[in-house]
Amino acid sequence: MAESNGAAESVSDLSGAGEMQTGRISFGFAKVKGPRKDQIEDFHVARMHEIDGQEIGLFAVMDGHAGPDVAEYLTDNLFDVITRHPNFLKDPKNAIIEAYHETDERILGMGNTNMKWRVGSTATTALLLDNGQHLIVANVGDSRAVLSRGGLAIDLSVDHxxxxxxxxxxxxxxxxxxxxxxxxxxxxxxxxxxxxRAFGDYDLKNHLSVHPDIWDEQLTEDDEFFVIASDGVWHVMSSQEVVDYVRSTPGDAEDVAQAVVAAAVERNSKDDIACQEALRRGVFQQLDYGSMQLRVSTSDLRGYECRKPVRSLAVILGR
Incomplete structure (x- = not known):
């Protein structure tokens, strides 16, 4: 699946689709930016990756600060470092931890000679293993991952x-x-x-950590979907409010994405918003999701005055 984080004026300019070979999960994305674009500091990843015949779901939100460069670098490189770790399949938890530290060292090394790499970013990553049955979430910063377990919001990360x-x-x-x-x-x-805790932040690094918190569990039949979002959502909506909102919002994934973004904006969020959800097969059949194809949409609501004007949300729904 092709991915892009560049500027665009229409959904078609930034869209794509893909699915797990088994058909268990399919996904797509669309992103819209408004006419008054400054810089994007929120980035997301949503794709499938195959290692030794096993398909792995890779999902993430990176929320940059002081500039977009570190967040964009993480988007392009962090999962590659994780999945290429020699012990990734045998010990994915420790592979993720070591990959976070290795990637941060690379960023700091670039900061030695280039000022643009002295900015920073959060990173909340989610990996779906074992055909979608095993979820590992790692987090650095104040983006957050939340699981809906029978409608109850379970935080999968700690806001640092x-x-x-x-x-x-x-x-x-x-x-x-x-x-x-x-x-x-x-x-x-x-x-x-x-x-x-954050990636980068060259000038503050001696006083910060890049060591991630890890949530590592087998999913159960009660686990409906998980949400990854930057602080633009969580500053104005609690974990339970987001879960309740997703569960009660009809329509396809794009409708849900736009609705949650609008809800955050209406509650006066002043920050970038980036969010992802992954829904397990067979959940929410009472809603009109049709074939339940996974779709990720990111939508900017740029008519609002805010400190960092980008408004985006990504939603993933699976069949």
Whole structure:
């Protein structure tokens, strides 16, 4: 499946489709940007990858800060580093952890000679293994992954906010500081970054971590779908609200994507929004999803005034 994160004026300019060879999961994506584009700092990955005859679902949201370069680099390279790890199939959890650290070292190395690589990014990655039965989520930063288990929202990741006791202890043990902005009320590392873990951030790296939290489980019959989203969603909607909203929204995947984006905008989100959902086969048959083909859509609602004006959402639905 071809992927693109470039500029576009219509859905057809940024669209694609693919499916698992078994037909268990099919997917596509479409992305629309409005006319007043500045920079995209949110990126997503949604594709299938085959290793030794096993198809693996690769899904991710990367939310850049101070610039798009690190987020875009992660989009293009992080899964390659993970899946090429010599022990990936035998020990995927540790392979993911080591790949996160290796990729960050590459980014910091580029930052030694080029200022554009001194920005940073979150990364929330989800890998579907064993024909969609085994889910591994890894997270660095404040993007979030959430699973719907019989309608109950289960957080699959931890928001790495510096005011949390474990995160504050980690930052301070590295010689950094955590303080609360009087103007915004946001806690920041060294008065600058509102998260304690991230890729890149060359100038702050000594006080940050790139070690991911990992959620690793076999999925059950009660597991309906999972959502990966950047903080533009979670700042204005709780995990349970997003799950409830997805479950109650009729229409195809694009309709659901646009509806969740609109809901976040209506709640006055001021940040980029990127989100993905993966739905297991046979779930939500009461809704009019037709053949239940997986479709990812990203939609910008650029008529709203905001600090970072890109509005995007990606939804994945499986049959």
């Amino acid at each position: 906010e510096p005011q949390k006791p474990e995160e504050r202890q980690m930052v301070e043990s590295k010689g950094g500081t955590v303080s609360r902005s009087i103007a915004s009320g946001v806690y920041r590392v060294d008065h600058r970054l509102a998260m304690s």
